[in-house]
Every structure is written in C-alpha cells, then in structure tokens.
Amino acid sequence: MGFPFKPHPRENTVLSKHFGQAEARTLDGWKARGGYRALEQALGMDPLAIQGVVKESGLRGRGGAGFPTGLKWSFMKLGDGKPHYLCCNADESEPGTFKDREIMRWTPHALIEGCAIAAHAIGAETAYIYIRGEFTEPLAVMEQACAEALRAGIIGKNAMGSGKRVDVWVHKGAGAYICGEETALMNSLEGKRGNPRIKPPFPAAAGLFGMPTTINNVETLAAVPPILVNGGEWYKKMSRPDNPKSTGTKLWSVCGNVARPGNYEVEMGFPFKDFLYDLCGGPPPGRKFKAVIPGGSSVPIITIEEAEAALMDYEGMVAVGTMLGSAGCIVMDDAQSIPRQVARLARFYAHESCAQCTQCREGTAWTTKILERMVAGDGTTEDFDTLMSLADDMTGKTICVLSDSCAAPVVSGLQKFRGEFEALITKKSVHTVPAIVA
Amino acid sequence: MTDEGTGRGVRGTGVRSVSHGPSATGGAISTAPNGHSSEPYVPVFTGETKAKLDALLVRYPTKMAALLPALWMVQEARGWVSPEAMAEVAQVLGLTAAYVKGVVTFYTMYHQHPVGKHFIQVCTTTPCHVCGAEDVVKAFLQQTGCGELGVTSADGKYTVIEVECLGACGFATPVMVNSDFIESVTPANVSDVLKKYV
C-alpha cells in the first residue's frame, strides 16, 4: 500500500496488505490472515524442493543487489555436517529506503515465517535477524513476535512439531550503514568492527563464524511464504511480458519532494511516469519534478525526463542508466540544488566508510570536502576534473562498493546537471596552500 | 653523533583532539571530560544483568558475538560506555579492552561520553534534507538552548546532533530522542516534541 495512505488500486499488496493493522502483529492475528501455512508446508518438504519453488518464482534479492534468491540458496551444500546459518539483513540504512521497517513493524510474523522457511531450505538451524540499532519499534515488535512464536512452538527445538530445529534470534546493530553489506553484517554479528570481507571466500562457503551462510534481505524473505503458498508460477506471472527476468512485486519507498511519500507495492515493470504522477500524487504544489534517484542513494541520479521513460524493474532501470537497487526512490523538485544534495550524499558516504580501503577512506572524505567547498562558493574549474578522477579511482577497486556508491551520484550529478555545478564556480583555478587545522 | 646514554624522550605527545572531517556532525562528540570520576566503578554485569547476558550467550557459538548486545546493556544501564565499562565487558567476554574500544568507536550509537538527559538525533541525509531537515535542526538547537551541535545544554537536559539516514525517509523528518523514534517532525511541531522531554 502507499502506506500510510490507502492502497492505490494499481498496487498489488502482496506484502503490504496488512500494513497498519495492529492485529497482524500478533500470532493469532497473523494466523487468522493465513500465516504460517507456508512454513507448515515447507517443513514437510525437501529443502531442494523449496529451493526449486523459489528458483522458479524468479525472486531476486530485494536489498539492492537483485541476485536470484533460489540460486543463492542452492550454493549452500546440504548435508556437509557443518552448522549452516541464515542471516536476515534488516540493517536498512540505504538513504531513501524505508520498506523493511514497515514489514517488521506491521507483519513481523511474515518475516519470521520467511526466515524459518529459508533456514530449512538451506539446512540451517539458526537464523539471526540483524536489525539496525535505530529501529526501536521494529526491534521491539520483532523481539515480541519471536518470543510469541517460540512460546507457541512455531520456531525453536521442534518447529511446528516437525522435529526440525529452527531458532530465530534478533540481533541489534549499533549505528553503521556499512553493516548492511552482507560480509560486514557477518563481522558485526560476530562482535567485530563492521568491516566487509574479501570475497572469495563467499558466505555460502565460509560465512558467519566461518560456516556456510546465506544472507537475505527482509523483503526477500517476506516474499517467500506467499510464493510457497501460491506457487512459483504465480509470482513469475507478475512481470513484463517482454522481460521474464524481473518477477513479482516490489515495495517502492518514495520520499523527498512528492505529494504522497510512502511505501507503494507494484508489480515489476510498472511504468514509472504513472507511478510518480498518479500513485504518488506528483510534485508538491507549485513545484516540478527535477531529478530522481530511484534505487536508494547508491544508484545514478536520473533526470525526470529519463524517469518518465522508465519501467520499474531491474532491467528497465538499467535501460535508463540507473539501477533498481533497493527501490528507495528519492525525488527532488526544481527547488533543490543538485550540487548541494550530491555534497550531502558524499558526506553520508564519508561518514559511513569503514576505513579499510584507501580509496574509500580518503576518497569519500576528499570528494565531500571538494563538493562542500564548491557549494560554499569557493570552487574552481579544476575541481571538476579532480572529482571525476577521484570517482574513477573509487570505482571497482575496493573490497565493497561503498566507494563506488559515493562515486555514482557525483558522476551522474556532474553528467546530467553540469550547469548547476558550473553556476557555483565564480573563479578560475587558483592554487593556494591550504592551512593545517589542528 | 650517536649517544650511549638514555634514548631521547618522545616529544610533542598530547591528548587527542577532536578530529575534523565529515563525521564532525555525526555521533557524540569525542572530547574527553575533564578528569575522571572519583567514585569507584560499579560493575554492570551483576545479578539480573549478568543473568540476562548469560541467557544471550546461549544464542551464539562465541562469546565475542555477544559484544554488541553486552555494550547495549551497558549503555542502557549507565547512559554511556565508559572506559571502565569497556574493561569490564572485555573481562566478562574474554577480550582485551583495546579490542572492545576498537569496536565501540566504530559504531556511532554507543556514547563514549555522557550526553544530555535527552539525546536528540535529527536525520539530515538527502531525502530528509530536501524536505527541510536543516530547519528542524535549527529549531531544536534554538528551542533546547543548546545553540550548537554536539554541545550539551547548560541545564544538562539536551544534546542535539545530526545523524545519517534513519530509515524513515517517507516520514520526514524522523528524529530520535534517546531510543524513542519520532516520525514526521517539522519546525512547527518541534515544540510539541520537546514537551515530552523535560
């Protein structure tokens, strides 16, 4: 639903139909809404069979990477004698994204059910839900729901009487965007600094505590119960006829300068123009849309013209030079200064860099300083070249893609809104000796 | 000329000052309070708290994995994570104090120094920024009497800082006061928010 607004008729509220219903949070309320039928079914299935259904559905990771979920699960070697782990990535920190919080605070049992099914499908007995520390309400709701489910025997030693063990634990983060990166999440769970790890080894080979691990996003896991109940074919049908690679629904978190910000659930391939003007209500009164960052701040900025031509699925976004990412859709109107916002985004990345890789640690901060100096009116023409050169240094050369994510708005901002940047430059390149600030 | 006597002493050692850079607006300010408390440190992990930690330890195959939860328990009990508390957590979990400190300083939500009674965190990342988050910050700074980011108000009641994306972008501007999460704060309703935190 365009929660907190009423669902728009063109939405398909697979995941969001119960948003706003306090009763849906309780075990009984959830069961009354059809909950835990999927888990019961799954516990009686062979893990490979569950993987098959999810593979067939075409479900792809909803955290931002879009990796096929069934395929990811199949990387776990069943029966290898090692403890397997499922991690649910509820660290939702990508600017613009606020869908997982809604899933957790309104339909916690959907997530628990998804985790339990996934755990069983990958041969894991333990699932950790890593929730960012700032999510006070989701944390409380999830803790309560897990306790309820444990008491009722839905999870725990003997999940739903199946004889199989599925433990689901909530783990609280402590303020680090980088812990949304799957390997950093694992390090953080292990009680370390949230530093991403070098891959290989991949988590399915050696992950949490060195054991085979699968990490999935909240929305991905929440989609698993309906897929199991309704079948992979049902999910697959929700796609563009000419693009079978993107299937199902996606929660789009719309925010920024838009009349009705909120979470909207539409099927893959929805036309972006309709979405922005019809479902989301268009720009604020008296303003016009200028730019959109459709997939969370780490994807390239597109102009409103480019957005209006786009279709809302993975390939459709790539076709207009950006990415679907987490579908955290930040909309900016003509009152905004693109350079100022690019600078603000760079500051975000500089703040969140874990400090391992040279290019990220130094590059994000340097980029921020240049942009802030430009916004303050102290930029020179030389700064353009430096920024583009830094963006190149920061792309494709680091352990994780945080530095690439910092480069994306810089490059796309400079490419598409060059005029706004140039307007900030009042002087020619001037080489001054900078002060040392103690 | 080489000398055979004592090696020369270290020159220019000093206390670390606040490092500048983009993080200056995020997280609690890391300037050390003048002097340490003269009261002896009272351990956190006794009685019920210890029992709670022991119950948590069962969830993980290593003690180290209980570090973030243990630090949360310290902050909930004391309001911040002191060096003594870091040493206690280290001892309880079989880690070194230096290791614990490295972890504490990584995560912005752990306070390394006492903060005001009401720790106000305003999101100012781009989605909120374009919705006027800076004006919300200004309103808080003015109405709490703090005046400056990161500085506790004279009456000790408030500290205001900017934080990065709180994950409630559609409910701009979200604000956390301690662990209370408040959505849709605007300059107009800042005073209402503050009414609850006196």
Next chain:
Amino acid sequence: MTAPTANTPMVNLTIEGRPVSVPAGTSILEAAKTVGVLIPHYCYHPALPIAGVCRMCLVDVEKAPKLAPACATTVAEGQVVHVHAEKARTARKGVLEMLLINHPLDCPICDQSGECELQDYTYQEGRADSRYREPKRFNPVEDFGGDVMYVPNRCILCTRCVRFMEDVAHDTVLNVSERGDRAYIGKFEGKDLTHAWAGNVVDLCPVGALLSKDFLNKARSWELDRTASVCNGCSQGCNMIVETRDNAVVRLRPRPNAAVNEFFLCDHGRLTYRWMNRGDRLEAPTIFGTSGPRATDWDVALAAAARVLKGKRVVVLASPNLSNEALYFLSRIVKQTGGKGYYRIETGPEAPLPGVEDLALRADRAGNGRGAELLGFERSDAPLSGVSAGDAVLIADHDLSPDDAAAVARASAVVLVSTFSPEALTRADVVLPIANYVEEEGTLTNLRGRVQRFLQARAAPGMARPSWYVLADLCNALGDRQDSMTAAQAFAALAAEQPAFAGMSYDQLGLKGSMVAGATAGQTSLGAAS
C-alpha cells in the same frame, strides 16, 4: 599460505610476460616473487593474516572484470597477469595520491626517510604533485609505551601493527579506532605496548607512523652501514642486522630466517646494543710487573702469558657469548694443560612469541651457551670454586662476582683475555685485549644446535684483535701450533676436530646456518629450515 606437500598440484600462469609455476593456493603476489616481479604493496606481509585493505597490489588479470588484489587472489591455471599495465599503474597512482592527502609530507624530519615505502613507491610511480586543496587532518603524536611512538598523521592504516599484536604476539593491545578518514590506530588507556616482542611493529610499519623512541633522530637510514649478524641476547640466536653510523652501533634489526626467528627480534635483543659501543675497553696488551701495568707489543704479551700459564693447570672462565672459534682454542688450552673450562649464564624470564613456533626470548641470556657446552665447557654458578693455589686462571671476557674474584686471588697466575676489565678483578699478570663480537667474525650455536655466522660490523678499538685470533696465538705461544689466519680457517679447524661440527664450513653455513650433528632443524609456520 599453507605449506605445499608432495601432492599439491601446480598451477601455471603468466605474470608480466614471465611463465610461473607455483603450488595451488599461492597468491598472485607470492607467485610474482618467484619470478622476480615485485608487486607494490603495503598491508600484505608473509607473517601476517591477509588484510587486502591498502589496495596497492591491484593487478590487471586478463578477462577479469575488475582489477584483482594480488595478495588476496589465488593463482588460476592460464591466468595472464599484468602488474605494470596502464590500468594497474593508474590504480596505484590513485592509491598513492590518496595516501598523501592528509600526510604531513615531513620527510626532512621523519626517521623513516630513506627506508620508507611510501617514499619509494611515490618516487617510482606516484604523482609529482598533489591535487589536494583542502585543510589536512591533524592528530598529535602518541606514546604507545615500550619503545614505540605513534605519529597518526603519517599512518596509512595498513593495520600491520594491529594484526601483528593480535595474531603473532597474541596480545591485542592495538586496535583501529573510529571510522572513515577519522580512523587511527588506538589503544586502551593504561594498556601499553609492553609486550616483549612489541618493538617489531616499528619494523613492520612501512612508513614513519610507528617509530622507535630509542632510535629517534639518531641517524638517517642512508648513513647506516648494515651487517648480517646474530643476536646474542639469549640462546634463541635470532638473526639480525647490525646498523652502524661512524663506527658506532645505532640500531639492531631482525634479519629473516624461517627456521629461527621468522621476521622478528624481541625488544630485549633489539635494544641491548649500547654495550657494543662502550668506551671503557681494554685496548693494549698489558703486562703487570713489579712497577705496575705496562702496555706492550702483542708478541711480548703473548710470550709473557704463555710463560705464566706454562706448567700449571689452567682453569678457564669463558663468556658464553664468545664465538665457537674462540671457545675452541680455549678448549685446546684447557686440554693441553689438564685444566677445566667453565661458564656461567645469567637467566631471566622467558617470553615467547606465541604466533611463531619455537620462538622466544629464552631464559638463558647468552648467545653461545650451547657452543660452550659442545666444546667441553661446564656450566656452573660457582665456576672458580675449585681453583687451588697452583692453578692458573684465564678469564675470557667474563665478569667476576666477589666469589670469583676471591678464587682468582688464590690462583698463582691470572691471564685476562677480554674486551673489558672486570670491576672485581684485583690482579692480573697479563691482559690481552680482544674485539667484541660485532668487531670480528665468527659463529654462535643456538639452543637447538644451529650454528650461525656473524660478520664484522665495526672496527675494534685500539690494538684489540679478534678473540679467536688472540687465542690461537696463545695456543701457538704454548706450543700448540695453530695456523688459522682467517675466521673461516679457525672454524675449519674446529669442524675437523669436533664431531658435532663435522662437515661444516663458512660456505656451507651461509647466512642461515645449519644444525650440529644429531640436532633437528626447527620449523616455523613459514616453512622448513634448510
């Protein structure tokens, strides 16, 4: 990197146009070394777990979508790797530029200058200027305790120091604090780098961020002469490099030896060098007559020494730091005169380096106790207690306790062959000055029986001569003909006579040493000994 076995398959690839064949599991960086290609890097070190954070070692692997970190990428069959291709060079240039943006660029006052890898690589392939126009980050210098000071502004956060303390010293005293460009190497208040092996972080630091307080501002690295040697601070026998400036020893550093000390030297060994420069040395052969001490020529003094020793039972108190060669000639004198040879070793607490097998600061605080033992000397805490009135005592570079001195007083003749004059010594008939072990060549035997060469690092003062040379001459003067004119010949004489050293020669020992007969080589985690 796991040690290969006979069954480890080999992988063939090409690096910089050179064909390479290495065991599976080898990293590209290590594979490149085998064909003489150095891939620039900072955070990688063979003795530390792989971090892959500095990003200097990015190489261009054909058909791969991204540059690969050579230290963290294992070789694959048929890979074609370019280290100096445009893409890799540009990436390295970017890393170097970024490492310098907050750097104080204070080479003129930085100790690391001349041995700094940041200087080296920047000079080799960095930018000639910087495009950084912003204020630089500044943090004050910190004292990390022990011998180590930390200069955060020069730190490139390679984390070698953190990984060493955690994984090799097993004493996690250092951390990375904070995040992003605010990050620095930190520690906990009150917990310092007092670990017995902590000084190694200074060697590991590629730049001038971690410095030795002892060495601070003492010398420029290009002023130093460097000589291969072996530490004699304890019986481990760590290989080291003696660095001198103007004939004074100013620094000791470890020399890698996989069978003994890997890459490390303990703080005790590293910092105990001032005695090598002491000024209160015996410098002239001296005879003590009725009119007191009289400096004289070598041949006169040697003849006098032989005269007073002849016909008596000679009791030798030999320093366990003397070389095998010197001890050998002493043992000949002992045998010839029907006497006895003793040594005493001071002990201290043992301090292992847990991450390396069989490496510790040993309780026995001397370098050649094993050699002394093999050559027939007896360890005793009261070495001269058996000295009687008719005996002669030969003190070979050993200090004297009051008991020792009392025993010496009983003897009918005293010959001092030494670098210094023991304070408690009240009489001597002849004094023969010798070089200390950094002033001569020789070998020492470590506790496991490894015989290792040390070379001459500085000139001996005055008329002092190598210890083995003086003692061989003394043998000659006593009628036991010795022809050794070089230390190699002295060692050959020793090896010919002593079964434990059979088959050894200086050429055979090289600079890694080899084991005495019957002893087994050590093996550290890096590989077997040769």
